Amino acid sequence: MLIDSHAHIKYPGPAVGGGPGEPPPxxxxxxxxxxxxxxxxxxxxxxxxxxxLTPKPATPEIFRTGNDRVLEAMEMWPGRIWMHTYVNPGxxxxxxxxxxRTRAAHDDVVGCKLYDDHVCSDPVCYPIVEKxxxxxxxxxxxxxxGTDMLFNKPHHRxxxxxxxDLARRYPQAKLIADHIGGGGDWEWTCKTLAEVPxxxxxxxxSGVDEGMLEMQLxxxxxxxxxxxxxxxxxxxxxxxxxxxxxxxxxxxxxxDNFLRxxxxx
Amino acid sequence: xxxxCNAYIGHYAFRRxxxxxxxxxxxxxxxxxxxxxxxxxxxxxxxxxxxxxxEELLEEIExxxxxxxxxxxxxxxxxxxxxxxxxxxxxxxxxxxxxxPSYHMYKLSDxxxxxxxxxxTELGMxxxxxxxxxxxxxxxxxxxxxxxxxxxxxxxxAGHPNARFIVLEGLGxxxxxxxxxxxxxxxxxxxxxxxxxxxxxxxxQFVKxxxxxxxxxxxxxxCFKYPEPALLRMKVLQxxxxxxxxxxxxxxxxxxxx
Numbered sequence: 001m002l003i004d005s006h007a008h009i010k011y012p013g014p015a016v017g018g019g020p021g022e023p024p025p026x027x028x029x030x031x032x033x034x035x036x037x038x039x040x041x042x043x044x045x046x047x048x049x050x051x052x053l054t055p056k057p058a059t060p061e062i063f064r065t066g067n068d069r070v071l072e073a074m075e076m077w078p079g080r081i082w083m084h085t086y087v088n089p090g091x092x093x094x095x096x097x098x099x100x101r102t103r104a105a106h107d108d109v110v111g112c113k114l115y116d117d118h119v120c121s122d123p124v125c126y127p128i129v130e131k132x133x134x135x136x137x138x139x140x141x142x143x144x145x146g147t148d149m150l151f152n153k154p155h156h157r158x159x160x161x162x163x164x165d166l167a168r169r170y171p172q173a174k175l176i177a178d179h180i181g182g183g184g185d186w187e188w189t190c191k192t193l194a195e196v197p198x199x200x201x202x203x204x205x206s207g208v209d210e211g212m213l214e215m216q217l218x219x220x221x222x223x224x225x226x227x228x229x230x231x232x233x234x235x236x237x238x239x240x241x242x243x244x245x246x247x248x249x250x251x252x253x254x255x256d257n258f259l260r261x262x263x264x265x
Numbered sequence: 266x267x268x269x270c271n272a273y274i275g276h277y278a279f280r281r282x283x284x285x286x287x288x289x290x291x292x293x294x295x296x297x298x299x300x301x302x303x304x305x306x307x308x309x310x311x312x313x314x315x316x317x318x319x320e321e322l323l324e325e326i327e328x329x330x331x332x333x334x335x336x337x338x339x340x341x342x343x344x345x346x347x348x349x350x351x352x353x354x355x356x357x358x359x360x361x362x363x364x365x366p367s368y369h370m371y372k373l374s375d376x377x378x379x380x381x382x383x384x385x386t387e388l389g390m391x392x393x394x395x396x397x398x399x400x401x402x403x404x405x406x407x408x409x410x411x412x413x414x415x416x417x418x419x420x421x422x423a424g425h426p427n428a429r430f431i432v433l434e435g436l437g438x439x440x441x442x443x444x445x446x447x448x449x450x451x452x453x454x455x456x457x458x459x460x461x462x463x464x465x466x467x468x469x470q471f472v473k474x475x476x477x478x479x480x481x482x483x484x485x486x487x488c489f490k491y492p493e494p495a496l497l498r499m500k501v502l503q504x505x506x507x508x509x510x511x512x513x514x515x516x517x518x519x520x521x522x523x
Contacts, residue, residue: 039464042501146402184402187280206460207400208494210293210487211283233464234501238494 001255004040004236006140006178006204006228007048009033009070009081011055030076037077039233049258051084051113051140058117060094063087067102074106084111084140089118089125096131103135110262111138111176120158121165129170138261140176141166144183145192159183160192167196174198174261179230181205181239186212194219200257203239204230213243222249226258266514269294269492270393271433271457271484272302274325274333275318277398278311279405284488287325287333294332297485297492300514301332303393305363307489309338310398315369316349323357334521336361336393340369341377347384354388360521361391361431367410368398373421382421386428391520393431393457394418399489415441422454429520430454433484436461438472447476455516457484459495463502470503478508482517 010032028034040048050073052066067085074081085102087095102109112132118124120141132139145159163177175198180186182205193199201216203225216225222245229236243250259265272294274285284293285307294302304326309318315338326333337353339346339362353359362385366373373394382392397412404410415435419442422430430453438444438461443454458481461468473481483499485492499509 035465035467042464144402147404147406182402186403207403208486208490209280209399210489210491211281213491214283231465232462234462234498235494238491238497241497242491242493 001047002045002227003047003049003082003255003258004045004204004229005049005176005202005226005258006230007036007050008231009050009052009066009073011052011066012069030073033073036231037080040080043233043237045229045237046080046255047082048080049082049084049110051086054086056115056117057090058086058088058115060088060091060098063091063095064098067098071102071105074108079108082108082110084113085109085137086113086115087128089114089122089128092124092127095128099128099131099135099137103137109137111140113140113142114158115142116155116157118156119162121162121169125166126169129166129173133170133173136263138174138176140178142178143189144179145188146184147188160189163199164192164196167199171198174200176200176202176226176261178202179205179228180212180216181207181209181235182230182232187215190215190219197224200224200226200261202226202228203253204228204232204236206232206235208235208239208242213239217243217245217249222252223257225253227254266510267297267299267301267483268514268517269299269302269485269487270431270482270517271395271459272304272487273307273489274304275306275308275321277307277489279408280399282307282488287327287329290488291329291332293487293492297487297496299485299487299492301334302487303334303336303360303517305336305338310365310368314343315340316345316352319349319353319357319359330358335359336363337390338363338365339381340365340371341375341381342369342371346381350381350384350388350390354390359390361385361393363393363395363433365395365398366413368408373413373417378421379424382425382428386425389522391429391431393433394421395433396435415443418454419443419446419450423450426451426453428453431457431482431520433457434460434486436468439468444472444475452480455480455482455520457482458498458512459484459486459490461498463498469498473502473504473508478504478511479516481512482520483513
């Protein structure tokens with residue numbers, strides 16, 4: 001079994017055109033999602049764990065609409081799509097209610113996605129984290145540590161340091177740091193998270209630097225790595241092919257670690 | 266047969282590279298089933314005097330000339346490039362040049378660049394242009410080197426119809442003049458395929474269908490990058506076996522005059 005632990009469903013509405021993977025204007029509204037599932041078929045990916053990329057700032061109405069879209073996709077492709085519920089912690093009461101609503105709606109709602117609305121170590125996120133612990137949800141955090149002066153770091157993007165702070169405050173929380181191949185300085189990220197046992201790194205992102213996987217394995221071990229693509233399909237799968245580890249360890253990275261995080265193994 | 270048109274050896278200033286010697290890169294090539302590779306010096310990207318990188322390259326490739334094909338890195342704003350390019354052709358045996366305008370502080374439209382391209386073409390060398398040396402999100406904090414705009418390359422190929430260009434590490438071809446205005450440009454440029462994806466957004470498939478398989482060349486970016494993602498892109502690309510053979514090797518061998 002192969003689980004892409006970082007995937008997306010398109011926000012409902014007509015395609016704008018021009019974005020990665022976005023079909024031309026006038027296409028079927030599900031065309032982008034169908035293309036994602038088709039790509040997963042070609043690569044042998046069994047499950048796509050999806051959140052919805054919504055317009056920003058995400059009001060409660062917007063994040064509910066996005067989450068409903070993923071729930072709809074779960075009905076269209078049963079068993080293929082699992083869900084990370086996306087919420088904006090700035091709308092605390094509505095966000096907590098949304099986590100409960102989606103968790104009750106489908107068994108395959110397994111996680112919560114935190115994006116760049118607030119840095120994850122901001123106290124505004126604490127009630128969300130506590131609710132996730134209560135519901136047994138993993139918490140997936142969009143992260144990046146840009147090093148270069150041209151890198152346009154969104155003001156509220158978390159980096160590994162923020163994730164480490166949150167993880168130490170909530171050692172019972174199960175945290176995933178997004179895309180080591182798409183989050184800037186992966187050496188910094190790896191070293192920062194090495195000693196934080198309740199944080200897992202996933203390997204997605206368009207970056208395929210030689211040495212990246214070796215360092216993750218050395219510092220975190222195969223037990224704390226997860227397979228993912230985040231829409232960079234051949235980059236993600238190609239890194240999985242390149243993993244310098246045993247088949248047993250690959251199985252952990254490809255599915256078992258994520259299943260264990262979700263309480264399914 | 267597989268020929269990798271996008272390979273590097275030597276030290277890079279900002280990140281430790283493994284497999285970065287002549288022996289090392291052969292190990293990586295063997296792992297990936299790559300028969301031959303066009304290599305240039307990673308050190309030359311940041312050396313003030315790029316020629317020193319070319320001299321290091323010579324030491325590394327000399328025992329492996331059957332598999333490693335040298336490309337030179339030169340800076341047209343630096344002293345005595347005219348002398349260096351002659352050495353690169355006659356001693357190093359360079360089949361082409363690699364240009365780093367963002368790292369060497371010039372523009373592709375600058376006269377000095379034009380002069381060097383004409384000199385290289387006169388010597389029978391092709392011109393390869395890496396759009397970037399590494400991902401901008403992780404560049405060293407002292408470096409400000411934006412990716413080379415694809416439309417600048419389109420203007421360059423139009424201005425040098427007798428030269429032959431390979432665009433390395435490019436992405437976003439759909440909206441670029443290299444694809445949109447391909448019919449108006451001379452057919453003197455080839456696209457290396459290690460970044461566009463043939464799945465989901467299908468950019469690689471789009472480029473192949475727009476320009477034809479005869480204008481794509483296989484590349485990986487080793488030893489900066491893993492070779493496996495590029496191999497996977499080729500595996501899932503929708504193309505005939507003949508087209509894939511051309512992309513893997515045939516097109517590059519023809520460019521090399523073999």
